[in-house]
Amino acid sequence: MTTVAIADQLKALIELQKLDGEIYRLRRDLATQPVQAAQLKDEQAKRTLGLQTAEARTKSLELKRNQLEAELGSKEQQIKKLQTQTYQVKTNREYSALQLEVEGLKADKSVFEEEILKLMEEVEQAKAQTVSEKEQLKVQEGELKSRLDQIDQESRKIKNAIEQLQAARAALVPKVDPKVLKQYERILERKEGSALVPVRGNSCSGCNMLLPPQAINEVMMNTRLIPCESCARILYIEPEAGS
Numbered sequence: 001m002t003t004v005a006i007a008d009q010l011k012a013l014i015e016l017q018k019l020d021g022e023i024y025r026l027r028r029d030l031a032t033q034p035v036q037a038a039q040l041k042d043e044q045a046k047r048t049l050g051l052q053t054a055e056a057r058t059k060s061l062e063l064k065r066n067q068l069e070a071e072l073g074s075k076e077q078q079i080k081k082l083q084t085q086t087y088q089v090k091t092n093r094e095y096s097a098l099q100l101e102v103e104g105l106k107a108d109k110s111v112f113e114e115e116i117l118k119l120m121e122e123v124e125q126a127k128a129q130t131v132s133e134k135e136q137l138k139v140q141e142g143e144l145k146s147r148l149d150q151i152d153q154e155s156r157k158i159k160n161a162i163e164q165l166q167a168a169r170a171a172l173v174p175k176v177d178p179k180v181l182k183q184y185e186r187i188l189e190r191k192e193g194s195a196l197v198p199v200r201g202n203s204c205s206g207c208n209m210l211l212p213p214q215a216i217n218e219v220m221m222n223t224r225l226i227p228c229e230s231c232a233r234i235l236y237i238e239p240e241a242g243s
């Protein structure tokens with residue numbers, strides 16, 4: 001009587017373990033979904049920051065160019081003013097002094113002009129960078145949306161599968177003695193989805209520890225549930241194929 005009962009309970013537990021193993025595996029999969037979504041959003045945020053940086057760089061370069069152009073304009077005005085004055089001077093000394101000043105201003109002017117040219121190139125580069133960042137962001141936004149949708153669908157699929165497995169599990173539970181079930185579920189929780197494991201080549205297949213022959217004999221006798229001494233998982237002998 002006891003022998004049959006234990007054997008039957010083990011049979012039910014083996015089925016239960018199959019379902020629970022799958023439920024735990026799916027729950028782990030489900031837990032990775034928000035992590036994946038967060039990573040994608042993070043990449044998107046970085047790309048957005050890249051665009052903002054390029055835009056800010058364009059703006060600041062343009063501002064600098066405008067300032068230099070204003071300064072260039074004022075140098076040009078000064079030069080014009082001085083040149084007009086050269087027509088009114090009376091002495092050579094005054095004339096030379098003005099000429100010298102004009103030369104100095106002209107030298108400043110050419111420095112400004114060079115810098116402005118350089119800045120214009122940089123502005124063009126920054127603008128091109130902005131355009132390319134914008135394009136990449138747009139592409140990535142599309143990808144992000146479709147990947148987030150995928151993640152959503154995948155999550156829903158996993159949740160449905162878990163629900164189905166739980167329904168199948170509920171149908172099996174009455175076949176197991178409540179005390180045994182409690183023991184099994186305690187181990188299941190502690191061992192994250194693996195409470196019942198077959199003996200494989202004289203070892204526990206849960207923790208790979210070699211089992212004493214006495215323990216293996218007891219498992220074979222099927223008179224009570226035998227836990228692995230090292231990991232506490234319940235042991236069983238895998239039925240021969242076809243039986």
Ligand SMILES: [Zn+2]
Binds near residue numbers: 205206229230231
């Ligand atoms: Zn073990």
